[in-house]
Each structure stands twice: as structure tokens, then as C-alpha cells.
Amino acid sequence: MQTTDKKANILIVDDRVENLIALEALLCNQNLNLIRAQSGRDALKQALENEFALILLDVEMPRIDGFETAELIRRREKSRHTPIIFLTAVNKTREHIFKGYASGAVDYLTKPLVPEILRSKVMAFVELYELKKEREHLIRAEAARCEAEIAERRAAFLAEASRKLASTLDYEKTVGAISQLPIPFLADWCFVRSDLEDASGRSFAVAHADPLKSGALAQLTLFEDFSRAPFPIPQVLQTAAPALVQDISGEALESSAPDAAQRAVLLDAGCGSALIVPLFTCQTVTGFFGLVSAKRDRYGRAEVSLVQDLARRISLTLDNVRLMQKAQAANHAKDEFLATLSHEIRTPLNAILGWIQILRNRRVDQVTAARAMEAIERNATAQLSLIEDMLDLSAIVTGRLQLQFQLVSFEDAVEAALDAIRPAAEAKGVRLETDLKRSRARIYGDVRRLQQIVWNLLSNAVKFTPPSGSVQVRLEQPGSQLRLTVSDTGKGIDPQFLPFIFDRFRQGENATTRKYGGLGLGLSIARHLAELHGGVIEAFSEGEGKGAAFVVSLPVREARPVTFTANAG
Numbered sequence: 001m002q003t004t005d006k007k008a009n010i011l012i013v014d015d016r017v018e019n020l021i022a023l024e025a026l027l028c029n030q031n032l033n034l035i036r037a038q039s040g041r042d043a044l045k046q047a048l049e050n051e052f053a054l055i056l057l058d059v060e061m062p063r064i065d066g067f068e069t070a071e072l073i074r075r076r077e078k079s080r081h082t083p084i085i086f087l088t089a090v091n092k093t094r095e096h097i098f099k100g101y102a103s104g105a106v107d108y109l110t111k112p113l114v115p116e117i118l119r120s121k122v123m124a125f126v127e128l129y130e131l132k133k134e135r136e137h138l139i140r141a142e143a144a145r146c147e148a149e150i151a152e153r154r155a156a157f158l159a160e161a162s163r164k165l166a167s168t169l170d171y172e173k174t175v176g177a178i179s180q181l182p183i184p185f186l187a188d189w190c191f192v193r194s195d196l197e198d199a200s201g202r203s204f205a206v207a208h209a210d211p212l213k214s215g216a217l218a219q220l221t222l223f224e225d226f227s228r229a230p231f232p233i234p235q236v237l238q239t240a241a242p243a244l245v246q247d248i249s250g251e252a253l254e255s256s257a258p259d260a261a262q263r264a265v266l267l268d269a270g271c272g273s274a275l276i277v278p279l280f281t282c283q284t285v286t287g288f289f290g291l292v293s294a295k296r297d298r299y300g301r302a303e304v305s306l307v308q309d310l311a312r313r314i315s316l317t318l319d320n321v322r323l324m325q326k327a328q329a330a331n332h333a334k335d336e337f338l339a340t341l342s343h344e345i346r347t348p349l350n351a352i353l354g355w356i357q358i359l360r361n362r363r364v365d366q367v368t369a370a371r372a373m374e375a376i377e378r379n380a381t382a383q384l385s386l387i388e389d390m391l392d393l394s395a396i397v398t399g400r401l402q403l404q405f406q407l408v409s410f411e412d413a414v415e416a417a418l419d420a421i422r423p424a425a426e427a428k429g430v431r432l433e434t435d436l437k438r439s440r441a442r443i444y445g446d447v448r449r450l451q452q453i454v455w456n457l458l459s460n461a462v463k464f465t466p467p468s469g470s471v472q473v474r475l476e477q478p479g480s481q482l483r484l485t486v487s488d489t490g491k492g493i494d495p496q497f498l499p500f501i502f503d504r505f506r507q508g509e510n511a512t513t514r515k516y517g518g519l520g521l522g523l524s525i526a527r528h529l530a531e532l533h534g535g536v537i538e539a540f541s542e543g544e545g546k547g548a549a550f551v552v553s554l555p556v557r558e559a560r561p562v563t564f565t566a567n568a569g
Contacts, residue, residue: 007033008053008126013043013069014087015061023056026115030123040064044072047079053129054122059088059100070103083125085109154306157185161310165317169324172202178289178314179205186303187291188270189217194279194287194318196237203287208269216265222256230256230266231274233288240285242277242304246297270294275303277311281319289314333503344386348379389521393504396528403446403532410443410450410482410554411436414475417454421462429467436475441556443482445533453529453537456522457486457550464548465490480556487549493541501539502527523550530554 010032012023020036027034035050037043040061047055055073059066066086073079086100089111100108107121161181168174178192188209195203204223208214226233230252232243248271257263272295279287289311293299299307355372358364364372395401414436425432443450461471469489476483493501504524527537535554541547 007031008129009033009035009050010122010126011035011037011043011046011050011052011055013037013040013055013061013066014058015039016058019058026113026118027122030119030126032122032126040066040069040072043069044076047073047082048076052079052082054125055082055084056122057084057086057105059086059091059096067099067103070100070105074104083107083128085121085125087111087113150302157306158309158313162313165313169321171321171325174317174321175203176205176207178317179207181310181314182291182307183207184209186293186307187275188294189213189292191217191223191290191292192279192287192314193223196285196287213265213269217269220262220265221258222262228256228258230271231276231290231292233276233290236276236278236288237285240278240280242275242308244276244299244304245274246299248272248274248296272296273298275299275307277304277307279311279318280315281322287318341386341390345383348382351379352376389525392525393521396525401528401532403449405444405446407442408445408447408450410441410445410484411439411475413447413450414454414473414484417451417458418473420451420455421458424459425462425471428462428465430462430465431468431470433470433472435473437477439475439477439482441477441482443533443554444557445554449529450533453526453552454484454486456526457484457537457552460522461486461488461490461548461550464488477556482554482556484552484554485549486552487547489547492544492546493539493548494544495541498539498541502537526552 010027012020012034014020014023015038017038020038024034035046035052037046041064043055043057046052057066057070061069064072066088070084070086073082073084083106084104085107086103086105087109088096092110097108106125109118109121164177164181165174168177175192175194178194179190182190189207191204191206193204206214206217206223208217222229226237230245230248232245235243253263253266253271257266270292272293274290274292276288276290278285279289289307291299291307352375355375359369359372392401418432418434422432458471458473465471465488471486471488474485474487502523504521523537523539530537530552533554534557535552538551538553540549540551
């Protein structure tokens with residue numbers, strides 16, 4: 001038993017002081033802390049303020065007698081289980097004794113009191129009280145030990161999970177590692193979908209404690225249609241909060257599996273209870289993380305809290321992996337761009353130097369000289385175009401691109417760009433087909449930059465269209481928008497590359513870049529210029545070899561001329 005120097009409190013209640021003194025004399029040598037109360041009201045006050053091992057309560061008291069006092073003490077949570085012994089010199093009948101017990105007393109002693117009996121009863125209840133306190137102490141100590149052990153296991157689990165999450169920067173390997181994290185500590189099997197927008201399968205993984213069952217689970221079609229799953233995935237995605245199923249019914253499994261084979265896979269994997277938590281990117285739900293146990297009622301508040309903590313770490317890891325892969329892709333694209341830039345600058349420069357050496361070192365006829373001058377001019381123009389693209393890109397990135405806005409005719413800008421590109425199209429044998437709807441509408445913009453948008457789209461179309469192909473240019477005004485469509489019968493765009501067609505430093509395969517030339521900045525610059533005019537550019541293609549179409553939409557509006565400096569995009 002736990003030893004303590006603290007004395008047990010005994011409340012002695014009597015309206016007569018001489019009786020209180022007598023009780024104190026009887027119990028003075030018992031190592032007790034005796035506290036007086038001279039009325040029922042005073043007894044209630046003491047019972048609220050202190051904890052007592054026992055209450056010795058006189059029955060006959062004015063205003064509130066002992067029976068009523070006992071009933072009031074029993075009504076209060078703090079003193080409800082405190083034992084009460086009634087003491088009386090008057091009410092000795094069986095009726096009064098039964099009333100005492102009915103009021104909550106554990107004993108009923110009549111006066112004159114036998115000192116030995118009183119002391120033995122008091123000490124028996126004191127010993128019971130101390131045993132109770134010892135038991136409570138042991139329970140608290142055990143609870144604290146269990147909590148410390150759970151906290152230690154939780155910390156160790158999260159530390160190991162963090163270590164595994166940091167072990168790779170490969171996206172698919174990270175997703176696969178996530179699915180294995182809670183097994184077997186928290187689940188028999190687990191599934192994760194890290195990116196709801198990704199249909200490639202790279203963002204989904206499922207793992208089971210038995211590796212032989214993982215493959216079968218991965219083939220379940222219910223993970224493609226969340227509404228059919230026996231888990232509350234749609235609820236989690238809608239509420240952005242964890243969802244718990246403590247008892248997955250046979251009916252749920254029956255209705256979720258499209259056939260007997262898939263139902264057998266679920267039953268074999270074990271589906272007693274499940275916990276699903278959302279995964280976030282910038283406070284937006286982008287995926288989910290599911291734990292399944294063969295046991296029912298496996299998950300409680302502690303597990304929900306732990307898995308939410310784990311999900312936060314998973315979300316952060318996925319964000320870091322995405323950012324790292326984007327950074328690596330950007331660096332790779334820049335490396336490829338610099339290699340292309342070096343090639344594109346050297347090619348016209350070598351041609352210019354070659355013709356200059358020919359003109360300097362030997363006599364040439366007028367035809368050759370004219371050809372040399374034409375080649376030098378053409379290659380110098382190509383270099384100038386490269387440099388202008390680089391300067392425009394630099395101005396866009398640093399926010400120093402200036403536009404002179406005024407009311408202009410977009411149709412005039414389109415026609416000027418057509419005139420500029422026509423010689424190149426004719427030289428390549430590409431037909432230009434135009435359908436320009438006449439309109440008095442004006443737009444608010446920089447005429448030179450508007451012409452640059454159109455020229456970039458036209459030059460891109462001519463570049464990737466083979467001889468005898470065609471480029472169609474259509475201008476129309478649907479409502480308050482001017483819409484320019486530039487389509488071609490050229491090589492088309494790979495569907496996987498289409499979402500990145502306007503990105504800086506992003507081009508198709510290197511072989512294509514080398515074949516057709518250019519830095520691949522034209523579309524990026526055109527998109528940025530269109531956005532600065534309040535418009536958009538969209539790209540469409542049914543695939544390689546099926547041509548492409550670019551649609552520019554610009555708002556029709558009126559305003560006063562101003563000078564506008566673009567911020568970095």
C-alpha cells in the first residue's frame with residue numbers, strides 16, 4: 001500500500017459543542033484529521049470544500065436534521081459515495097434506523113457510544129478509503145504509463161514514417177511507400193490516391209500485409225468509381241474531413257463489388273472497419289488515404305488523430321516531391337533550351353561568316369554576290385528574331401515589358417502579320433487561306449504587340465506545315481469578343497505535350513526542334529501578350545499528323561491611350 005503522511009479527513013456533525021468534543025476525545029489518538037460542523041448547512045459546505053473518508057452525523061439537529069443533511073450530501077457528485085454513520089441518542093426505533101439507511105447511511109449507532117466499536121468502525125472505513133485512494137493512484141499511474149507508451153509508439157511510428165517518406169524523390173515510389181506506411185501498425189491493408197486529376201495510375205497504390213493480396217486489390221475497379229466503394233470516399237472528398245466506418249456490413253461489400261470475383265478479393269483481404277482521411281495541396285483536397293482493418297471497431301479518436309498527423313506529413317511530402325520534380329523538369333528544359341539557343345545562334349552566324357569569307361577571299365560574279373548578300377541578310381534577320389525573342393522573354397520575366405495601349409483595329413494587325421508571313425509561306429509552298437469578317441469593333445491594345453501575337457502564331461503554323469499544306473486564318477466577333485483562329489494541316493501536337501505547349505523553355509522532342517529550328521519561345525510570348533490585353537490563347541490538336549489550331553480571344557472595349565508596364569508572369 002502507498003504510504004503517506006497525509007491524515008484522512010473525518011467530518012463530525014453535531015449541533016452541540018460538548019458532543020463534538022466527546023467525539024474528538026474518542027478519536028484523538030487515531031491519526032485522523034477531525035473537522036467540525038455544527039449544523040446541516042455547515043456540513044454541506046464542508047462536504048463541498050473537502051474530501052472525507054467518513055462522516056459522523058447526528059440525527060437530531062435544528063432546521064436541517066441528519067436525515068435531510070444525508071440526502072443533500074448524497075445529491076452532490078463530490079460527496080455522493082462518502083460513507084455516513086448516523087449517531088443518535090433519541091431516534092432508536094426500527095423505523096428511524098431504516099430511514100437512516102434509506103437516507104444513504106452505511107451504519108446507525110445509538111448513544112451512549114461504545115468507544116471501541118466506534119473506533120473500529122471509523123478505522124475500518126478509513127482503511128477502505130485509503131485502499132480506494134491507493135487503487136485510484138495505481139489506476140492513474142497505469143493510465144499515465146499506457147499514455148506514455150502510446151505516445152512513444154506514436155512518435156516512433158511517425159519518425160519511421162517520415163524517414164520512409166524522405167527516402168525517395170520519385171513520385172511513384174513515394175506513392176507506393178505511402179500505401180505501406182500504416183501496415184501492420186494501424187491497418188491490415190491500405191490504399192492511397194494522391195492526385196484525383198491524374199488518370200495515369202501513377203498516383204494510386206494499394207498494399208496489404210500479405211503481399212500476395214496486394215496485386216488482387218490493385219485490380220479492383222471500385223477504386224476507379226469511388227461511389228461504389230464500401231468506404232466513404234465521396235464523403236471525405238466533399239467534407240474534407242476524416243470518415244470512419246466501424247463495421248463494414250456484408251451488404252456494403254455485396255453492393256460495392258461488381259462481381260463475385262472482386263467480392264471474394266475484398267472478403268479475403270479483410271474488411272471489418274475503415275478510416276479514410278483527405279490529402280491536401282494548398283488547403284485543397286487533392287486525394288485520399290484509406291486504412292482498412294479486418295477487425296471491427298478498430299479505430300477510435302486516438303487513431304484518427306494519429307492518421308490525420310500522418311496525412312499532414314504525407315501531403316507535405318507529396319508537395320515537396322511535386323515541387324522537386326517540377327524544378328528538375330524546369331532545369332532540364334532550361335538545359336535543353338540553352339543547347340537549342342547555342343545551336344540556333346551558331347547556325348546563322350556560321351552561314352554569315354562562311355559567305356563573308358567567300359566574298360573576302362575570292363572574286364565572285366554578281367549572281368553569287370547577290371546570293372551571298374541575300375543569305376547574309378536572311379541569317380542576320382534570323383539572329384535578330386532570336387535576340388528579340390530573348391529580349392521579350394527577359395522583359396516579361398523581369399516585369400519590364402512596356403505596352404502602348406490605344407484603340408486599334410485588330411483586323412489591321414492580322415492583315416499586317418499576314419503580309420509579313422506571306423513570303424515565307426509562298427517560299428515553302430504553304431497556302432494561306434483567310435476569312436476575315438469585316439468589323440468596326442476596336443480593341444484596346446498595343447498594335448505592335450498584337451501584330452506580334454498573330455505573327456508568332458502564323459510563323460509557327462507555317463513552320464510545322466509541310467509543302468502543299470495550308471494555314472487557315474479566321475477572324476470573327478461573337479458578342480463582345482474578337483476571336484482569331486489560326487489552324488493548319490501540319491504535324492499536330494502530341495496529346496501529352498499539349499498541356500505544356502505555352503510553357504517557357506518547353507518544346508517537343510529535340511529532333512523536332514532541330515528539324516524546324518527556333519527557340520520555342522513564340523507561343524509563350526504570344527500567350528503572355530494576349531493575357532496582358534485581357535485575352536486568352538487556347539491550343540487544340542487531335543494528335544500528331546492531324547494539324548493544330550490556336551484560338552485567340554480578345555475583349556472589345558474602349559478606353560483612353562496609356563502606357564502599361566507588364567509585371568512578371
